[in-house]
Amino acid sequence: MKLAWTYLRLGVLNEMQYRANFFVAIVQSLLGVAVAIAVLALVYSKTNALNGWTQSELLVVLGVQILLGGVIHATVQPNMERLTQEVQDGKLDFALSKPADSQLLISLRELRLWQLVDVMSGGIVIAVGVSRLGRSVGVGHAFAFLALLVIGASLLYCFWLILATGSFWVVSMWFLSDLFEGIYQVGRWPIGVYPGWLRYSMTYLVPIGFAVTVPAQALTHRLAWTTVLVAVAFAIVVFLVARRFWRFGVTKYSGASA
Amino acid sequence: MSSQPSALRSYVDFYATGMRTQIATQFQYRAATYMYTLGMVTEPVIYLVVWRTIANQHGGTVDGTGAGQIAAYYIVWTLVRTFNIVFTPFGWEERIREGQLSSQLLRPLHPVHYDMATFAGHKIPWLVMYAPIAVALSLVFHPTLDPRPIEVVVFIVAIWGAYVIRSLNHFVLGMLTLLTTRATSIFQIWFLGELLVSGRLVPLTFMPPWAQSIAAWLPFKWTFYFPIEALVGGMPTHALLTGLLWQCFWTGVGCVLVWASFKVAIRHYSAVGN
Numbered sequence: 127m128k129l130a131w132t133y134l135r136l137g138v139l140n141e142m143q144y145r146a147n148f149f150v151a152i153v154q155s156l157l158g159v160a161v162a163i164a165v166l167a168l169v170y171s172k173t174n175a176l177n178g179w180t181q182s183e184l185l186v187v188l189g190v191q192i193l194l195g196g197v198i199h200a201t202v203q204p205n206m207e208r209l210t211q212e213v214q215d216g217k218l219d220f221a222l223s224k225p226a227d228s229q230l231l232i233s234l235r236e237l238r239l240w241q242l243v244d245v246m247s248g249g250i251v252i253a254v255g256v257s258r259l260g261r262s263v264g265v266g267h268a269f270a271f272l273a274l275l276v277i278g279a280s281l282l283y284c285f286w287l288i289l290a291t292g293s294f295w296v297v298s299m300w301f302l303s304d305l306f307e308g309i310y311q312v313g314r315w316p317i318g319v320y321p322g323w324l325r326y327s328m329t330y331l332v333p334i335g336f337a338v339t340v341p342a343q344a345l346t347h348r349l350a351w352t353t354v355l356v357a358v359a360f361a362i363v364v365f366l367v368a369r370r371f372w373r374f375g376v377t378k379y380s381g382a383s384a
Numbered sequence: 385m386s387s388q389p390s391a392l393r394s395y396v397d398f399y400a401t402g403m404r405t406q407i408a409t410q411f412q413y414r415a416a417t418y419m420y421t422l423g424m425v426t427e428p429v430i431y432l433v434v435w436r437t438i439a440n441q442h443g444g445t446v447d448g449t450g451a452g453q454i455a456a457y458y459i460v461w462t463l464v465r466t467f468n469i470v471f472t473p474f475g476w477e478e479r480i481r482e483g484q485l486s487s488q489l490l491r492p493l494h495p496v497h498y499d500m501a502t503f504a505g506h507k508i509p510w511l512v513m514y515a516p517i518a519v520a521l522s523l524v525f526h527p528t529l530d531p532r533p534i535e536v537v538v539f540i541v542a543i544w545g546a547y548v549i550r551s552l553n554h555f556v557l558g559m560l561t562l563l564t565t566r567a568t569s570i571f572q573i574w575f576l577g578e579l580l581v582s583g584r585l586v587p588l589t590f591m592p593p594w595a596q597s598i599a600a601w602l603p604f605k606w607t608f609y610f611p612i613e614a615l616v617g618g619m620p621t622h623a624l625l626t627g628l629l630w631q632c633f634w635t636g637v638g639c640v641l642v643w644a645s646f647k648v649a650i651r652h653y654s655a656v657g658n
Contacts, residue, residue: 146566153569157576165585172446172590173438298413301420308423311430320433321524 129226130234137237144240151240155196155247162188162314163251177319179346184316185255187342191313193248194278194337196241198310202283203303204236206290210299216381229372233283256345263345270354271344277361278337284361284368285333291368291375313338336360398493399501406505414513421513424469425462425521431586432458432525447590452528456616457587459521460529464611465584466510467543470551471499473571476558485653496555496642503551531615538624542611545631550607552638559649577602583609603634 141147166188170181179187209232212218221231256263263271286306293299312320312328317335320328329335336357343349410417432455439451446454479485488495521527531539557574560567579585581595582604588596599605610627613619619627 150566150569154572157572161576161579164580168586168590169434169438171592173441175441176434177437177441296415298416301416301423305419305423308426311427315430315434319437323524324429324433 129230133234134237138239141237141239147240148243151243155192155243158244159192159247159251162192177316179316179319182255182258182260183342183346183348185258186252186345187316187339188314189248189250189252189255190275190278190342191248191310191338192251193245194275194282194313195310196244196246196248197279198282198286199244200238200241202233202279202286203306204238205233206286207303208232208236209290210293210302213293213379213381214297214299218379218381222376222379228376229287229369233287252345259346261347267344267347267349270349271341274341274344274354274357277357278333278341281333281337281361281364284364287368288371291372294375294378310334316342330360333360333364395497398497399504402498402501403505403508406502407508410506410509414509417509418513421466421510421517424465425514425517428458428461428465429521431461435586435590436525449587449589450528452526453616454587455521455525456527456529457612459518459525459527460612460615461584461608462521463511463514463518464543464546464608466514467507467547467611468550468607469506469510470503470547470554471558473554473557473561474568476561477567479558480561480653489650489653494642494646496552496646499555500548500551504547507547527616529616534621534624535615535619538628539611539615541628542614542631545628545635546607546611549603549631549634549638552635552642553603556638556641556645559645562649562652578604578608581605582607583612587613603637606631606634 163185166181166184169176170184174180176184209218212221218232221235222228224231289302289306290299309328309332312324312332313334317325317328317339325335340349340353340357343353435446435454435458436451439446439449439454444451449457485495488498491498557567557571560570564570581588581591581599581602583599584604588599588605588609591599599609606627610631614624614627
């Protein structure tokens with residue numbers, strides 16, 4: 127925790143040097159939300175419900191996707207991009223030789239503070255979506271939503287870690303961000319919309335369904351409590367797999383720059 | 385008496401060599417290229433699934449367009465998207481910060497040619513990688529696609545036309561990086577416009593009439609919607625040829641803007657590097 131706090135402070139101090147970027151991030155976030163809402167409006171100008179989801183319910187899904195995207199872009203993605211670059215450049219030994227858990231270390235070093243603007247944007251979109259549902263959200267569902275958000279973020283972290291660990295074998299991993307961004311767009315729509323092969327791939331192989339749709343289900347009264355249990359169990363399994371894969375990957379590292 | 389090669393011959397040699405180098409490089413990193421292609425394909429597959437779901441909910445059509453035509457549109461979209469990948473204007477920030485532009489300025493050709501030759505070379509490996517994905521998408525989504533020979537010919541010309549227009553436009557955008565440190569927001573606004581009125585998000589016929597009117601005055605539809613429609617839309621021959629003329633027009637505009645923006649912006653470049 128002390129290590130995490132130190133890196134967090136360093137990250138914040140670093141980002142505070144470039145305060146104007148906050149306004150750039152706001153503009154980017156607003157544009158992203160505007161496009162997403164325009165697409166929703168376009169889709170719902172042709173239909174009343176998409177696979178049973180109303181426009182307000184889809185706003186909640188969209189909000190969760192934007193919010194989680196903000197968390198990933200601020201905390202996970204910059205660390206994983208740095209990891210793959212250091213493996214390629216042979217500089218990872220600077221991190222591996224430190225007296226701390228290597229996975230923890232490589233996951234904490236970077237922070238893009240201003241990307242957290244998306245967390246606010248996503249939160250606002252969720253609030254608007256929920257307010258238009260016409261049904262109140264109970265305390266139990268609100269807590270389930272928050273817990274499922276945390277589970278979703280950790281699942282996406284594990285997914286990124288597994289992808290980035292691949293850099294020990296596939297040295298050139300410049301495509302990772304594009305690949306993730308492409309796949310993450312799947313979460314903008316409820317996972318049930320997709321055909322079976324894509325739905326299962328995007329739930330169990332790439333955990334977008336668990337990360338985005340399931341938390342949104344908690345706020346739209348669609349959540350089965352068994353789904354929560356499955357999500358928790360799945361997150362534990364994926365975390366253990368990611369950690370084991372990371373440890374295995376490190377043994378393949380052969381760079382020496384120090 | 386030794387004769388100098390003509391300017392045209394020199395350009396052809398330059399592009400051929402640049403493309404060959406990139407083809408060899410990209411095939412060295414097959415896994416990376418495949419993963420990148422997969423990421424690119426996801427976006428149209430999402431749109432395809434959403435609009436097909438709507439079509440299926442409304443008797444098999446959206447605004448008179450059948451599910452098979454929607455499938456064809458988005459599967460061809462993936463190919464057009466692959467051809468539309470050019471050097472990103474966001475990349476200019478690093479290029480300027482690290483002084484990478486300096487070495488290009490010492491060479492005899494305009495810098496725009498290096499990016500265009502490089503990314504033209506990328507297309508061939510991407511095409512090879514994309515072919516099995518297109519077959520798989522066709523097997524899953526059953527597109528309605530029966531083009532005439534002239535549509536195929538115009539499509540082949542149009543996707544290269546789209547590539548040239550987008551390359552020139554992005555170069556001009558990249559020049560903004562030399563003039564302001566906040567160019568990123570301008571890029572975002574540009575890409576927002578492109579996303580909404582290029583046919584990238586949805587076929588333009590699904591958009592409201594006012595959006596279609598705006599699209600007619602901008603270059604975006606000639607880089608996405610026109611090449612796709614040339615193959616899948618059953619356009620009459622005169623419309624196909626008019627579309628190619630519009631591409632020529634936007635290519636001309638792009639050339640002028642590249643020349644002018646480079647002339648103005650390069651005066652502000654002061655980095656030294658390799």
